[in-house]
Amino acid sequence: MSIRIITDSASDLPKSVIDAHNIEVLPLIVYLDGKEYLDSVTIQPDEVYKAMKAGSEVKTAQIPLSYFIDKFESYAQSTDYYIYLSFSSVLSGTYQSAALAYEAVKEKYADFEMTIIDTKCVSLGLGIIVVEAAKLAEDGASRDEIVNYIQKTMPHMVHVFSVDDMAYLLRGGRVSRSQAVIGNLLNIKPILHVQEGALIAFDKAKGKKRLLSKLYDYIAERGTKLDQQIVGIAHTLNEEEALEVKGHFETVYGTRQFIITQLGCAVGAHCGPGMITIFFKNEL
Incomplete structure (x- = not known):
């Protein structure tokens, strides 16, 4: 069983780092002048900041519950074990949505287990912990060793x-x-x-x-x-x-x-x- 490290786009990790460590990144929602985009998927930060300088209105939203449910159902059908490190719950409802989605998927897949962690971190504060967790997984660390390291490091x-x-x-x-x-x-x-x-x-x-x-x-x-x-x-x-x-x-x-x-x-x-x-x- 492999251990997979999951995070959200608020981790701000460059694509080269994401690809190098096989990290899955779930996108938050961005609204630019009322149009919906997926953070760093269908719109890139450069575009957003240039639009802001030009006076455009930008808003963001958490990852939808339905998106998490679809993702977690796919994880439930895998032989891998998943650890999701979330953007701070104080700044976004993404962690709460992930927790609700996990409970919903457990009702359908009773044997499904994954770990969801509210890191209380933001941007590369989250991203650095994600990378270090992924490196531990690459080196063969156990689930408990990785989770313990994350919880020890967050504060x-x-x-x-x-x-x-x-x-x-x-x-x-x-x-x-x-x-x-x-x-x-x-x-x-x-x-x-x-x-x-x-x-x-x-x-x-x-x-x-x-x-x-x-x-x-x-x-x-x-x-x-x-x-x-x-x-x-x-x-x-x-x-x-x-x-x-x-x-x-x-x-x-x-x-x-x-x-x-x-x-x-x-x-x-x-x-x-x-x-x-x-x-x-x-x-x-």
């Missing part, structure tokens, strides 16, 4: 974000209208992290230079053995800054393992173009 995944335009955070209810207007006028960049699965604003910086300085301080305070782990860097139409952050990790910490990618639609649609996000562990 130690650090996420730190900043956005370029606070108007997008206003739309998502993360800041007030006055904060967004004043912040943009004064070139204030909010800094956010993930706490118990929720995206929380906890600091701010004036201008890009000061922002990067604060991000680097945050990494120095919380990172552990950064030369021995995968660091994730995701951005929205902001590759130059992503590569600058990569250079900082290489120079200061000797980091050699990276996943660098465009932020997917599920998270990026709520934060807008110009975003930079960094992911690493505070304990190995």
Whole structure:
């Protein structure tokens, strides 16, 4: 029996990484000017962010229950064992839909078993754990060993974000209208992290230079053995800054393992173009 690792498109993993480790990715829903798309399947992040810059309305939705049921029924007819690592349940109903779908499929296939985990992680915070779980499966680790590793690692995944335009955070209810207007006028960049699965604003910086300085301080305070782990860097139409952050990790910490990618639609649609996000562990 093989162990298959499943995740959703909020993991933001590049296709090359997905293919290399035989990871199955289930797409969230993206609405662009009212038209429905499948995240990173029928629409790509570049298209979404360019449309946002042009003033288009973008919304996202969780994976439908019916989609999960169809998928899980196909898994029930396989000899493989499936572990699904989900986007944070605080930010999406996808985990709850997966759990409901599993119970529905169990009624039809009584012997069907799979593990569904609410990682409380976002973007490459989720993606890095997914990749490490897939590598464990490739190396022949048991189901219990993989699940135990995931559960042990989840609380130690650090996420730190900043956005370029606070108007997008206003739309998502993360800041007030006055904060967004004043912040943009004064070139204030909010800094956010993930706490118990929720995206929380906890600091701010004036201008890009000061922002990067604060991000680097945050990494120095919380990172552990950064030369021995995968660091994730995701951005929205902001590759130059992503590569600058990569250079900082290489120079200061000797980091050699990276996943660098465009932020997917599920998270990026709520934060807008110009975003930079960094992911690493505070304990190995």
